[in-house]
Amino acid sequence: xxxxxxxxxxxxxxxxxxxxxxxxxxxxxxxxxxxxxxxxxxxxxxxxxxxxxxxxxxxxxxxxxxxxxxxxxxxxxxxxxxxxxxxxxxxxxxxxxxxxxxxxxxxxxxxxxxxxxxxxxxxxxxxxxxxxxxxxxxxxxxxxxxxxxxxxxxxxxxxxxxxxxxxxxx
Amino acid sequence: xxxxxxxxxxxxxxxxxxxxxxxxxxxxxxxxxxxxxxxxxxxxxxxxxxxxxxxxxxxxxxxxxxxxxxxxxxxxxxxxxxxxxxxxxxxxxxxxxxxxxxxxxxxxxxxxxxxxxxxxxxxxxxxxxxxxxxxxxxxxxxxxxxxxxxxxxxxxxxxxxxxxxxxxxxxxxxxxxxxxxxxxxxxxxxxxxxxxxxxxxxxxxxxxxxxxxxxxxxxxxxxxxxxxxxxxxxxxxxxxxxxxxxxxxxxxxxxxxxxxxxxxxxxxxxxxxxxxxxxxxxxxx
Numbered sequence: 367x368x369x370x371x372x373x374x375x376x377x378x379x380x381x382x383x384x385x386x387x388x389x390x391x392x393x394x395x396x397x398x399x400x401x402x403x404x405x406x407x408x409x410x411x412x413x414x415x416x417x418x419x420x421x422x423x424x425x426x427x428x429x430x431x432x433x434x435x436x437x438x439x440x441x442x443x444x445x446x447x448x449x450x451x452x453x454x455x456x457x458x459x460x461x462x463x464x465x466x467x468x469x470x471x472x473x474x475x476x477x478x479x480x481x482x483x484x485x486x487x488x489x490x491x492x493x494x495x496x497x498x499x500x501x502x503x504x505x506x507x508x509x510x511x512x513x514x515x516x517x518x519x520x521x522x523x524x525x526x527x528x529x530x531x532x533x534x535x536x
Numbered sequence: 537x538x539x540x541x542x543x544x545x546x547x548x549x550x551x552x553x554x555x556x557x558x559x560x561x562x563x564x565x566x567x568x569x570x571x572x573x574x575x576x577x578x579x580x581x582x583x584x585x586x587x588x589x590x591x592x593x594x595x596x597x598x599x600x601x602x603x604x605x606x607x608x609x610x611x612x613x614x615x616x617x618x619x620x621x622x623x624x625x626x627x628x629x630x631x632x633x634x635x636x637x638x639x640x641x642x643x644x645x646x647x648x649x650x651x652x653x654x655x656x657x658x659x660x661x662x663x664x665x666x667x668x669x670x671x672x673x674x675x676x677x678x679x680x681x682x683x684x685x686x687x688x689x690x691x692x693x694x695x696x697x698x699x700x701x702x703x704x705x706x707x708x709x710x711x712x713x714x715x716x717x718x719x720x721x722x723x724x725x726x727x728x729x730x731x732x733x734x735x736x737x738x739x740x741x742x743x744x745x746x747x748x749x750x751x752x753x754x755x756x757x758x759x760x761x762x763x764x765x766x767x768x769x770x771x772x773x774x775x776x777x778x779x780x781x782x783x784x785x786x787x788x789x790x791x792x793x794x795x796x797x798x799x800x801x802x803x804x805x806x807x808x809x810x811x812x813x814x815x816x817x818x819x820x821x
């Protein structure tokens with residue numbers, strides 16, 4: 367992927383998360399559009415690109431609070447990388463598989479978040495958080511995953527078509 | 537092409553560096569690094585423009601849906617307008633009477649805290665923390681640990697500033713804690729009666745309730761009691777409304793009284809806040 371598209375997608379994901387996601391909140395739970403974009407990116411561009419996308423977008427998210435710098439960078443980077451690894455084993459065009467992958471990625475990222483934050487002494491209540499945050503968020507993110515995946519896939523196809531046109535140009 | 541082993545080593549180093557960075561920044565810091573400050577300024581200005589645009593779109597949609605309602609309201613208002621002149625006379629009389637009574641009782645004009653008004657330009661994008669970024673920062677006189685209020689009550693405190701932005705931690709955040717007093721209105725008493733002192737802790741954004749902890753097993757706390765800052769923590773001035781007790785529980789060892797507190801502030805709808813820039817000035821006596 368070209369750098370301008372990579373940067374534009376990261377900025378767009380951040381802005382969507384900051385501006386649009388709060389309006390999509392259900393029972394105060396926001397969909398994690400940055401994580402879902404990272405997942406789609408990993409599925410479409412492979413593990414290294416997925417990891418890079420997750421690292422940069424997570425770091426930007428970390429900068430907004432300015433504390434625990436790196437927690438979102440690490441969770442998103444790992445999620446993006448693993449999505450890229452899973453890409454070879456998944457039939458991505460199935461709606462159910464995309465929903466399940468979205469939900470599983472959300473659970474994985476939240477559990478990793480809890481593990482890292484727990485190590486810093488941040489007050490967490492694992493059982494209550496599982497019921498109040500992790501599982502409902504996984505359901506919501508799972509349902510949103512096909513939409514985000516298709517949007518990123520559209521960008522990917524447009525980019526591929528553009529590259530082919532440039533290559534065939536005399 | 538980087539060999540696989542070298543790539544693995546680089547990835548491991550990256551992960552380790554991030555973990556070290558996390559532990560170094562886990563505590564609140566007095567100052568941001570230059571790089572962080574620039575990144576926050578840039579990110580906030582991008583979000584500010586998008587959130588302004590989103591606000592305009594939202595208002596436009598509201599305007600359109602309100603058009604039909606406005607027509608009906610217009611007819612009602614026309615009718616009310618005809619009744620306005622006599623009401624205006626009444627209002628003038630009441631104003632004059634109010635002034636006389638104030639002078640009689642020796643009331644002075646209420647002296648509010650010196651504050652800076654700021655707009656929320658971004659909210660925490662995740663489901664774990666509870667904070668917001670404001671469009672004013674150190675240049676407007678905002679500093680770390682300044683209390684943040686809305687007309688309904690206490691919202692949180694400033695945790696960091698850059699030149700043109702400030703990040704505020706809401707009371708809902710799990711890192712948030714406020715020293716409070718619990719008051720009850722008693723029939724016949726001139727002012728609400730202080731029942732106990734305690735600490736209010738955030739529980740995360742999704743629950744939208746606060747946890748009150750009173751370290752006295754015999755504390756008499758009831759649903760409906762008002763929870764107000766006590767000023768004991770040193771960060772928040774006394775007298776700011778935090779919320780109302782909803783449900784009381786005692787712990788298994790009967791040492792601590794815990795209660796759920798419904799915050800006075802509706803955190804879902806905060807768009808503008810006031811930052812108290814001189815909490816020492818205090819509210820009127």
